[in-house]
Amino acid sequence: MDDQNKNLILATALSFVVILGWFLLFPPPAQDLVATDQVETAAGGTVTVPTTQDAAAPATTLDAPLTSAETLAAAPRVQISTERLSGSISLLGGRIDDLKLNDYRTTLDDDAPIVTMLTPQGTEDAYYALQGWAAGSGLDPAAVPGPDTPWTLAQGETLGVDSPISLTWDNGAGQTFGRTISVDNNYMFTLTQSVTNNGDSAVSMAPYGMIVHHTLPDDLKKFFILHEGAVRMADGELAETDWDDITDAEIDPKWGRQAIVTNDINEGWVGFTDHFWQAILIPETGQTFDEALTYDARAETYRAVTRLPTQSVAPGATATATTQLFAGAKEWEILKAYEEAGVPKLIDSIDWGWFFFLTKPIFWVLHHLNQLIGNMGVAIICLTLLIKALLFPLAYKSYVSMARMKELQPEMEKLKKDAGDDRQKMQQGMMELYKKNKVNPAAGCLPILMQIPIFFSLYKVIFVTIELRHAPFFGPFQDLSAPDPTSIFNIWGLLPYASPEPGSIMALVFIGILPLLLGISMWLQQKLNPAPTDPTQQMIFAWMPWVFMFMLGSFASGLVVYWIANNTITFTQQYLIMRSQGYKPDLLGNIRGSFSRKPKADVKK
Incomplete structure (x- = not known):
């Protein structure tokens, strides 16, 4: 398993841990004790x-x-x-x-x-x-x-x-x-x-x-x-x-x-x-x-x-x-x-929660963007652009490192072949190769790790602040603090019928249009790189976008709007930066390869 895929799986696993943790509930107990009325001033x-x-x-x-x-x-x-x-x-x-x-x-x-x-x-x-x-x-x-x-x-x-x-x-x-x-x-x-x-x-x-x-x-x-x-x-x-x-x-x-x-x-x-x-x-x-x-x-x-x-x-x-x-x-x-x-x-x-140092400024920016634009959904998209702009230097280094690692792929494969079963020799050779070419294998997961506290803080803002309550976006999305109200039952909002109750099994099966767009955006972002050759990795990567799609389907639609915008911007950044480094991602080839039994070989142009 190459280091780039290890880092991505690690970052994704951490994201899963954070998201699943948000579903914990704490029912209140009760006690029975007597009371009197005398107190001291x-x-x-x-x-x-x-x-x-x-x-x-x-x-x-x-x-x-x-x-x-x-x-x-x-x-x-x-x-x-x-x-x-x-x-x-x-x-x-x-x-x-x-x-x-x-x-x-x-x-x-x-x-x-x-x-x-x-x-x-x-x-x-x-x-x-x-x-x-x-x-x-x-x-x-x-x-x-x-x-x-x-x-x-x-x-x-x-x-x-x-x-x-x-x-x-x-x-x-x-x-x-x-x-x-x-x-x-x-x-x-x-x-x-x-x-x-x-x-x-x-x-x-x-x-x-x-x-x-x-x-x-x-x-x-x-x-x-x-x-x-x-x-x-x-x-x-x-x-x-x-x-x-x-x-x-x-x-x-x-x-x-x-x-x-x-x-x-x-x-x-x-x-x-x-x-x-x-x-x-x-x-x-x-x-x-x-x-x-x-x-x-x-x-x-x-x-x-x-x-x-x-x-x-x-x-x-x-x-x-x-x-x-x-x-x-x-x-x-x-x-x-x-x-x-x-x-x-x-x-x-x-x-404001533990991340008040993030939730307060995030809400402040979101509030004023909404006042300026007049649409909370568009304000969330603009906030995403601002966050991505702030993180751009880190993202740039990450994607440059990923592009350079793609350039080193033939040498890495040669090292693996020469080392055989000697894992220590292979690791030493990899470290020398990274050092020689000034490549940081951990850089690929840093932007994803940075997104976790931001994602959590934005979720907090969307969930707790009244300004998001009943805040409209467009069409059927009239409450960005509530889950996506669309499903196949109402032809994704075209018919005036209620969708299944959020959180129910039916709502998970008949997913709304925003979670569907989320899954597609994650899947397209994934296709910037060819599928890994390892069958286990290939299976994890194949299921990851759709698992996230169903997991986030019951979340506030404002948060899903943020995630879709974030995926779209990330896709664009990664594509342009990798091309500027001489590596042209074979997007269409990787998409075609995902429908075949064997992953498509990496293509460099």
């Missing part, structure tokens, strides 16, 4: 943090009576209406628990439902945000607002971009609480809580924010390339926590339940994220706070909590606390704008 002292209620959880003096779906449904609501958001806020607890993203639909169908971001308690996969105060020492827990406080609308009728609303509640014990909620023209809510002490003595309490997720989402991808679960930033350090990491956490004595806690944070945020959407709490910069991810096994409830220090409010004084809530799509430009406005490293809530 960031400034010391013990307060009671409210828990969301369900029929299985015992009531406490703070959160009784239990909040039922009927009670929530009967509570008055304030509508949310902006260009990008719609929904409502329940005056029972001031919950932001009904939110839809107007710009996004669940499928490509024109009449598909709008994406729902937050849902009230009592609905399937309930997901909502709460704000409140936790009672300090000597203060009745019922005297501070919690999940079931009956707020009164004091100002505004509908929450909009230029129309904030104000809520008020008098506890009847000398304190009046207020809450002002505003929203910008994207996905950021600003919530300012206040308390005025009209009593005769000082009172102490701690403001908190909470995002609650009941049970695990039904649409979890469970794909290791994508992080789903909690995401948090604490003083510049990013942490991505899977759902099962929260359920597996140890009971924290200060929180009284399974919890992952970070204390005394000066700036940061915490929340939950999935494939394209996220809800994140962002305390005001300059305010020290604690953050926690907790799990209540009684109700199978996950919480992301921010807890500010206890405040002592003197008679006649007013205390305030401000927190922001991001609830929406993980759009790169929007997150970048919020980061520039003071939210630390919010752009990192997108799962």
